[in-house]
Amino acid sequence: MNPKELELFLHLAKSLHFAGTSAACHVSPSSLTRTIRKIEDEVGKPLFERDNRRVSLTQAGQEFRDYADKALSDWIAVKHSLARQDKLLQGEISLYCSVTASYSFLYELLSRFRSEHPGIEIKLHTGDTAATISRILGEHEDIGIAAIPERYPANLAVQTITQTPLVFIRPRQDSHFSQMLKEEGAIDWGRVPMILSEAGLARERVDAWFRYKKVKPDIYAQVSGNEAIVSMVSLGFGVGVVPRLVLENSPLQDRIEIQDISPGLEPFAIGMCSLRRKMLNPLVRAFWDIASASIAGSRQN
Numbered sequence: 001m002n003p004k005e006l007e008l009f010l011h012l013a014k015s016l017h018f019a020g021t022s023a024a025c026h027v028s029p030s031s032l033t034r035t036i037r038k039i040e041d042e043v044g045k046p047l048f049e050r051d052n053r054r055v056s057l058t059q060a061g062q063e064f065r066d067y068a069d070k071a072l073s074d075w076i077a078v079k080h081s082l083a084r085q086d087k088l089l090q091g092e093i094s095l096y097c098s099v100t101a102s103y104s105f106l107y108e109l110l111s112r113f114r115s116e117h118p119g120i121e122i123k124l125h126t127g128d129t130a131a132t133i134s135r136i137l138g139e140h141e142d143i144g145i146a147a148i149p150e151r152y153p154a155n156l157a158v159q160t161i162t163q164t165p166l167v168f169i170r171p172r173q174d175s176h177f178s179q180m181l182k183e184e185g186a187i188d189w190g191r192v193p194m195i196l197s198e199a200g201l202a203r204e205r206v207d208a209w210f211r212y213k214k215v216k217p218d219i220y221a222q223v224s225g226n227e228a229i230v231s232m233v234s235l236g237f238g239v240g241v242v243p244r245l246v247l248e249n250s251p252l253q254d255r256i257e258i259q260d261i262s263p264g265l266e267p268f269a270i271g272m273c274s275l276r277r278k279m280l281n282p283l284v285r286a287f288w289d290i291a292s293a294s295i296a297g298s299r300q301n
Helices: 003-015 018-024 029-043 059-086 099-104 106-116 129-137 201-213 226-234 244-248 276-280 282-300
Strands: 048-050 055-057 091-097 120-126 143-147 156-164 166-171 193-197 218-223 239-243 256-259 268-275
Touching (some): 003 018, 029 059, 055 059, 091 129, 091 282, 099 106, 106 282, 129 143, 129 156, 129 268, 156 244, 156 276, 156 282, 166 201, 166 226, 193 201, 193 226, 201 239, 218 226, 226 244, 226 256, 244 256, 268 282
Parallel strands (some): 091 120, 091 143, 193 218
Antiparallel strands (some): 048 055, 143 268, 166 239
């Protein structure tokens, strides 16, 4: 028997009036009679005593009324639960960041997000942080984690996560240029092989630094990704420039030393970014809100 049949039975068990239940439930008298007979056939006992003047419940009818009331209540509870689940956010969003950012910022955040929004799937793409903002503006990704420049497009929403110094790094082991790095004041920076980012905020700042020094850098390699810079520096190929956060999270940090320079480079501001109109997407908004709350909590601790 289905919930509708149980509803008819319970209404009749309360009204004890076939015509009244038929009218109230918008079913014909014959349809109501067939439904009650069907239920009685399934139960195997009469549920109502009927004559020309009155209708009453049998003992079996009273017991079945208790069962029907509970069964219908349980069904309504399940139905509401399923309806709430239907309202859960479902779908997918894309997230872009560097490898370092993926394990520096995302582990706890993704765990919490998954717990609160199990219906949302995240497509995580990693790569050069310098490409993040262009990928967001080009709508290749929904949310990115990147170094945030002082000026950025007005249609970009930004939430700062942290700041990290931008540092020159050198190999810890001896190399053909290690002696020239012993004393900063004596360094001939035009002879130091440099391993730099191809593009992005770090490259802009190190280029400005060399212009300030009035030195044309000896660029040994231009690479995509700070992790690759750390790797090449650890092998003794040259001096690189990376956010300290990258170095601190690198498995190669024991092979690297930070080179003192003057003046120092301006710190990196690292943050989330997304197109402002993407905030209208409830999936993107859900991730943004949880991330913002997590960032605020980290600052208070």
